[in-house]
Amino acid sequence: MSIGDIAARFGLATHVLRHWEAMGLLAPARIGGDRRRYGTEDLYRVAAILRAKEAGFGLDDVREMITASDPAERRAVLVRQRAELARRIAEAQVSLELIDCALDCEHEDLAGCPHFQAILAERISPAPPPHVRV
Structure with missing residues (x-):
């Protein structure tokens, strides 16, 4: 799945996913140069990040938990x-x-x-x- 597919699936802007990647929360595969490709594991990771944020955790806390x-x-x-x-x-x-x-x-x-x-x-x-x- 592309970054646009994942963003749309979760109702996020693509820049949010890029930010999470820069923070080390996501590591999508790269194809054809620099194009991101998200798999099933990435879906679960995005869902986990969102659930943790809904619970009030900051992104640093989330990164510590999932990495x-x-x-x-x-x-x-x-x-x-x-x-x-x-x-x-x-x-x-x-x-x-x-x-x-x-x-x-x-x-x-x-x-x-x-x-x-x-x-x-x-x-x-x-x-x-x-x-x-x-």
Whole structure:
């Protein structure tokens, strides 16, 4: 498949694929001089890159994940990335609960709703102790 075929298949601009190639994320075969030819493995690699980006990973993180050749190194990278993703999912879940609470709230002033306040309580740092002057 040509670069145009792959780009169209994933809804990407061709310059995105060229950038990913320059970063070492893709390595399509070359034919007839400098024409790129993408195979089935490249399809899966593009899909993996897109899925990782959808999960919030930067391209450097993606490159580290997919280019690790040693299984132990790859596992270490994946364990670290999994922990980061789990953290972000937990944060998103709390945000979703806050939105659901707000949607169900009948109070005129949302900030005065005890249930809403309870959800937000963990984000409020305790007040610093008053400064004592001598």
